[in-house]
Amino acid sequence: MLPVPALRIKGKKPNELATEWAEKFPDSDLVEKPTVAGTFLQFFFKPDRLTQVVIPSTLKEKEMYGTNAWIGLKDPSDPSKGRKRIIIEFSSPNIAKPFHAGHLRSTIIGGFLSNLHEAAGWEVIRMNYLGDWGRQFGLLANAFEIYGSEEKLKKDPIGHLYDIYVEINKVSKPEEDEIKDKTEELKQAQANKSDTTALENEIAALEAKSANEKARQFFTRLENGDSEARAIWKRFRDLSIDKYKKTYARLNIHYDYYSGESQVEKSRMDDAAKRLKDTGVSEDSQGAVVVDLTKDPKTKKLGKALVQKRDGSSLYLTRDIGEAVKRYELYRFDKMIYVVASQQDLHLAQLFKILELMGHEISDKCQHINFGMVLGMSTRKGTVKFLDDILRDVGEKMHEVMQKNEVKYSQVEDPEQTADTLGITAVMVQDMTGKRINNYEFDLARMTSFEGDTGPYLQYAHARLCSITRKAGLSSEELKSADLSLLTEPHAINLVRVLSSWPDVVQNTLKTLEPVTVLSYLFKMTHMLSSSYDLLKVVGSEPELKKARMALYESARQVLNNGMKLLGLNPVERYVVHFEIYPHDKNPWLMAHSM
Numbered sequence: 001m002l003p004v005p006a007l008r009i010k011g012k013k014p015n016e017l018a019t020e021w022a023e024k025f026p027d028s029d030l031v032e033k034p035t036v037a038g039t040f041l042q043f044f045f046k047p048d049r050l051t052q053v054v055i056p057s058t059l060k061e062k063e064m065y066g067t068n069a070w071i072g073l074k075d076p077s078d079p080s081k082g083r084k085r086i087i088i089e090f091s092s093p094n095i096a097k098p099f100h101a102g103h104l105r106s107t108i109i110g111g112f113l114s115n116l117h118e119a120a121g122w123e124v125i126r127m128n129y130l131g132d133w134g135r136q137f138g139l140l141a142n143a144f145e146i147y148g149s150e151e152k153l154k155k156d157p158i159g160h161l162y163d164i165y166v167e168i169n170k171v172s173k174p175e176e177d178e179i180k181d182k183t184e185e186l187k188q189a190q191a192n193k194s195d196t197t198a199l200e201n202e203i204a205a206l207e208a209k210s211a212n213e214k215a216r217q218f219f220t221r222l223e224n225g226d227s228e229a230r231a232i233w234k235r236f237r238d239l240s241i242d243k244y245k246k247t248y249a250r251l252n253i254h255y256d257y258y259s260g261e262s263q264v265e266k267s268r269m270d271d272a273a274k275r276l277k278d279t280g281v282s283e284d285s286q287g288a289v290v291v292d293l294t295k296d297p298k299t300k301k302l303g304k305a306l307v308q309k310r311d312g313s314s315l316y317l318t319r320d321i322g323e324a325v326k327r328y329e330l331y332r333f334d335k336m337i338y339v340v341a342s343q344q345d346l347h348l349a350q351l352f353k354i355l356e357l358m359g360h361e362i363s364d365k366c367q368h369i370n371f372g373m374v375l376g377m378s379t380r381k382g383t384v385k386f387l388d389d390i391l392r393d394v395g396e397k398m399h400e401v402m403q404k405n406e407v408k409y410s411q412v413e414d415p416e417q418t419a420d421t422l423g424i425t426a427v428m429v430q431d432m433t434g435k436r437i438n439n440y441e442f443d444l445a446r447m448t449s450f451e452g453d454t455g456p457y458l459q460y461a462h463a464r465l466c467s468i469t470r471k472a473g474l475s476s477e478e479l480k481s482a483d484l485s486l487l488t489e490p491h492a493i494n495l496v497r498v499l500s501s502w503p504d505v506v507q508n509t510l511k512t513l514e515p516v517t518v519l520s521y522l523f524k525m526t527h528m529l530s531s532s533y534d535l536l537k538v539v540g541s542e543p544e545l546k547k548a549r550m551a552l553y554e555s556a557r558q559v560l561n562n563g564m565k566l567l568g569l570n571p572v573e574r575y576v577v578h579f580e581i582y583p584h585d586k587n588p589w590l591m592a593h594s595m
Helices: 014-024 047-064 102-121 134-146 149-153 157-191 197-209 211-223 229-248 266-278 295-301 316-331 341-356 387-402 406-411 413-432 454-474 476-478 488-498 501-512 516-531 543-567 587-595
Strands: 035-037 039-042 084-089 123-130 256-258 281-284 288-292 304-308 335-337 366-369
Touching: 014 039, 039 413, 047 476, 047 543, 084 102, 084 316, 102 123, 102 197, 102 335, 102 413, 102 501, 102 516, 102 543, 123 316, 134 157, 134 211, 134 229, 149 157, 149 387, 149 488, 157 211, 157 229, 157 335, 197 211, 229 387, 266 316, 266 341, 281 516, 288 335, 316 341, 316 366, 341 366, 387 406, 387 413, 387 543, 413 454, 413 516, 454 516, 454 543, 476 543, 488 501, 488 516, 488 543, 501 516, 501 543, 516 543
Parallel strands: 084 123, 084 335, 123 256, 335 366
Antiparallel strands: 035 039, 281 288, 288 304
């Protein structure tokens, strides 16, 4: 479609230009004469020509249909220069804490972006930047000494570490509160110029025996390279990563590198602080070190970024600067994406701006892909949902529904695995249904619903196409020899048009970086398929027409399969859940989106 007003041609009205150009448009073997719709020109491929191009291309290219490896080349005119390299940092859970649904968003989006850039020919480095450093490891080490169980640790490392972390906090929190109260009492006494010696001694004694002080001492040993402390820390880290890998595998996610806060050497943070000072980017502020971004009107909204506390300790910002520089030195990336919640918008904006002010060339190579939150999951309220529990519950729900159809259930090779796949699909599709930035309410009932555009519906659509393929009994060679000129029905023509747009959808998604761009297309295509089955029957049709229609359906199955895998889903080939398929003229969605 061409919007004539957008061309801003003077001398004639847009509608007059549209009419004139439509009349002058030359005859084409591929494209129909354009039609005028007000000030727009609409172009349509000739159905027979489009069919002859799209279906053979899909059947030949298979999983590669829709991809374009040339996009990822450093120089498309000279492939020998290699591919562009991108680092995508995503998921990034905290060690010894459960992988909950709040981490799921980063994981799903990051996995999708990795698949998307690979489809575009980029060399993708998947990186998991773990929260694997800090005082909490001191608390964990002390907690394990008091509450730990070797048996429970080996069986469920993250769950057990979380449990003992909760227990030690039950001890440390009252201690913190008592010290805080005594400190306020001390301030009042000092204000009244009273003798505070006894109170100061009492506070010092409370701090000395507190769980937090023991944690601080352990972390100091850890930072200083104490072998015993390092061994405990490494064990907790390794066990947690092993558990994470199993969870990621269920989500079709893998990583090239498990990095983390612990991997940023102190020397790099010191170098970052020194360069900030030497370049005049940072300044002293009442004993602390800050970068004042309010001085420039263009960055005033970024405020003042604290890079070093008054006691000389570095903050996340300094660590992140050191890590970004380290990654560039190691990988020489062309682009780096941080998939992090919108709550960190300010932090990452400050990071990128400070890198720029420091003169680092990587600042314009960095991008923050943010996302909204999963609501209703506050840990303090005791409503946190752990991902393994979510996947288990949803999988059991799917299994329960599958068992209601005993005949089809018996045909599924591994029903429990299929149920698990369906459950994971349900969780992931709910997360991808809206735009990334939107928050959504965690809702298990809606997640497992078989009504509307859901994950189970996508899987059903794919399984139904697989079922048609099995029943047709045609080989791939027979499909390639099909007489595609027989596909003259409007439903067939419209479906071919939708299939032809899949490469454009992939290209557009590289601009939006939104999973919903792909998901919306897949639902549009599957609804169109649903309305076609009764009108474009395969089994029972005469042989040549059967081959042509099966070639169309196999092309649709391939595109659906490609789209689902791009999203990170694992398409199933057999399904035991029935969906009500509405006639085309009674389905309001199709009435609004048919071509």
